[in-house]
Amino acid sequence: MRILACVNQKGGSGKTTTAVNLAAALGELGHRVLLLDLDPQASATNWLGISDAGRGLLDVFVNEVEPLTLVRQTPAIGVEIIPSSAWLVGVEKALAGEVGAETILRGKLRAFPQRWDYIIIDCAPTLGILTVSALAAAQEILVPVEAHVMALSGLAQLLQTVAIVKERLNPELEIAGILACRVDARTRHAQEIVEQLRNRFDSLVYRTVIRENIRLAECPSFGQPINQYDPRSAGAHDYRDLATEVNAQSTTPAATSQDTRQKSKAAPMKKQNNKAPVNKQRAAAG
Numbered sequence: 001m002r003i004l005a006c007v008n009q010k011g012g013s014g015k016t017t018t019a020v021n022l023a024a025a026l027g028e029l030g031h032r033v034l035l036l037d038l039d040p041q042a043s044a045t046n047w048l049g050i051s052d053a054g055r056g057l058l059d060v061f062v063n064e065v066e067p068l069t070l071v072r073q074t075p076a077i078g079v080e081i082i083p084s085s086a087w088l089v090g091v092e093k094a095l096a097g098e099v100g101a102e103t104i105l106r107g108k109l110r111a112f113p114q115r116w117d118y119i120i121i122d123c124a125p126t127l128g129i130l131t132v133s134a135l136a137a138a139q140e141i142l143v144p145v146e147a148h149v150m151a152l153s154g155l156a157q158l159l160q161t162v163a164i165v166k167e168r169l170n171p172e173l174e175i176a177g178i179l180a181c182r183v184d185a186r187t188r189h190a191q192e193i194v195e196q197l198r199n200r201f202d203s204l205v206y207r208t209v210i211r212e213n214i215r216l217a218e219c220p221s222f223g224q225p226i227n228q229y230d231p232r233s234a235g236a237h238d239y240r241d242l243a244t245e246v247n248a249q250s251t252t253p254a255a256t257s258q259d260t261r262q263k264s265k266a267a268p269m270k271k272q273n274n275k276a277p278v279n280k281q282r283a284a285a286g
């Protein structure tokens, strides 16, 4: 089970679009995926047609409710969700000053049965207690970045927060990858941003880029992920590529170290150098 948090404190960077469509594309590949909506805006929850989540997730933080009891089906094949609602805003206030509050979620998620191959957490555009809880609970983070000049400025702060969480709360936390989103292939500017990202963060940047695609902006209103709403669109294509790339970072029981080496020769991956993901390190160790 890989626990991946989609995180970027910058609003509108593509976190929810990525969380929902990556989940659906992984589901399409036959994986079992749990989406955890940790944003009080409840965008992923609304997208997938759930409007009666109530205070459920808030009670996970303040009343010891078991998150497993909150799991719901979604229209996306292979994807279940723990939905959010505006009630979640209450977490910040309820837990302010409470010692160890950031690790409540970690304890619950890590005790989950191996029912899912992936847990994908959609975070809010803040670095408050909900996002820090996600960073403490996750094994890896995926950082969607809007291919726009202002988008790069917040990355240093985010990576600093990740480093602090890694040091104090979650030593195994790794960066799965930085994902360029909303890349407008027609403008030189967008290409330059992607180049800048690659120059600065090198192999941490996914090879897949998500192109600007109106169909991606439309599909939430239709309650479907892009692979169902318009399976032939550029958006569906890009998120399928991302799912394949993300999945290649995992070690499947069938993959031997020889396979991994061959794969890394053919297509060097960020994880196959010294940034090996947790599960890969474990596999290598075992």
Ligand SMILES: Nc1ncnc2c1ncn2[C@@H]1O[C@H](COP(=O)(O)OP(=O)(O)OP(=O)(O)O)[C@@H](O)[C@H]1O
Binding pocket: 010, 011, 012, 013, 014, 015, 016, 017, 018, 039, 041, 043, 123, 124, 125, 181, 182, 183, 210, 211, 212, 213, 214, 216, 217, 218
């Ligand atoms: N590749 C894309 N092409 C076109 N529109 C996109 C694309 N990716 C995201 N969008 C649109 O951009 C807006 C912001 O995207 P999204 O909601 O995924 O960002 P977010 O990081 O989750 O935002 P927030 O920080 O508010 O949670 C949405 O209206 C979404 O439909």
Ligand SMILES: [Mg+2]
Binding pocket: 015, 016, 017, 039, 043, 122, 123
């Ligand atoms: Mg969002």
